[in-house]
Amino acid sequence: MDAQGDWTSTARRMWLWPVAILVSFPIGGLVADLVVDGVDSVGAALAAGLIAGAIIGAGEWFALRQRVTWLWIPATSAGMAVGLAVGAALVDYGTDRGDVVVIGAVTGVGVGVLQALELTRRGVAGALWWAVANPPAWALGWLVTSYVITTNVDERFPNFGASGALVFGLLTWLLLAVLFRAAVPEVRGTAAR
Numbered sequence: 001m002d003a004q005g006d007w008t009s010t011a012r013r014m015w016l017w018p019v020a021i022l023v024s025f026p027i028g029g030l031v032a033d034l035v036v037d038g039v040d041s042v043g044a045a046l047a048a049g050l051i052a053g054a055i056i057g058a059g060e061w062f063a064l065r066q067r068v069t070w071l072w073i074p075a076t077s078a079g080m081a082v083g084l085a086v087g088a089a090l091v092d093y094g095t096d097r098g099d100v101v102v103i104g105a106v107t108g109v110g111v112g113v114l115q116a117l118e119l120t121r122r123g124v125a126g127a128l129w130w131a132v133a134n135p136p137a138w139a140l141g142w143l144v145t146s147y148v149i150t151t152n153v154d155e156r157f158p159n160f161g162a163s164g165a166l167v168f169g170l171l172t173w174l175l176l177a178v179l180f181r182a183a184v185p186e187v188r189g190t191a192a193r
Contacts, residue, residue, distance in 0.1 A: 014177055016063040021169030022162060024059025025141075028052035029157045038156035040093050045085035048158035053080030053111070056159070067180060068118055075114035083110025084158055095153050100142040104160065108138030119179065126179050133175050141168040 032052035036044045057076025061068060087106030091099035112134025119127035141164030146153050148163035160168070 014063070014173060014180070017060070017173045017176060018166070018169035020059040020063035021056075021165050021172070024056045025159055025165035025168070026162045028055030028059075029159045029161065031055060032158045033155060036158070039084065039088050039158050040156055042085050042089060045088045045158070046081045049081030049084035049107075050077050052158045053077035056080065064176075067124075068122055071121075072115065072118050075118050076111055079111035079114035080107055080158070081110075083107035086110070093156070095156060097143065097146045097153075100146055100153055100160075101139045104138040104140075104142035105135040107159070108135035111138070124179050129175065130179065133172065137168050137171050140171070141165060 029052050032048040032055075035051055036048040039045045039048050054073060054077040057073035057080075060076060061070060061072040064072065084103065084107045087103035090106060091102050109131075112131040115134070116127045116131035119130055124130075138160075141160040142153075143164075144167050145160035145164035149161040
């Protein structure tokens with residue numbers, strides 16, 4: 001099989017990733033918002049990040065469970081809690097379009113770094129790219145949501161909604177397919193002797 005066929009096969013096997021993102025982000029954000037009622041303080045950001053991050057991390061882990069351990073869930077939860085708390089404080093809990101993009105980028109740093117550590121622990125070469133790609137992907141998710149589902153922004157949800165999740169899920173799915181394809185040792189048509 002050629003390189004293009006290998007990559008396509010890996011991407012196809014990971015079809016569950018964008019579905020998990022599309023489901024877990026809105027549910028995680030809604031549950032966290034019901035508990036916290038808006039990210040408007042450090043405590044609220046930490047609590048909302050832990051809750052939403054645990055739900056998002058569980059959804060992502062389910063999609064990746066053959067490639068990562070359960071540690072993906074606490075890594076996502078802790079990364080989101082710290083990233084959200086720092087990002088929201090940086091913009092003084094603002095909800096302008098630029099504010100949510102900054103919140104998304106900083107949250108993406110927290111989540112991306114801790115998830116990249118789990119990928120590294122699992123031997124995924126190039127895991128640093130995961131940490132690099134997450135901040136702009138989270139920022140883009142919030143940017144898309146700020147145009148489509150403005151109630152998430154106005155109600156100070158901890159994460160972007162389904163529209164942003166769709167974009168985030170597709171972009172990160174492509175990167176994961178590349179990372180995991182590189183992690184699979186190539187087996188060529190040589191027979192055992």
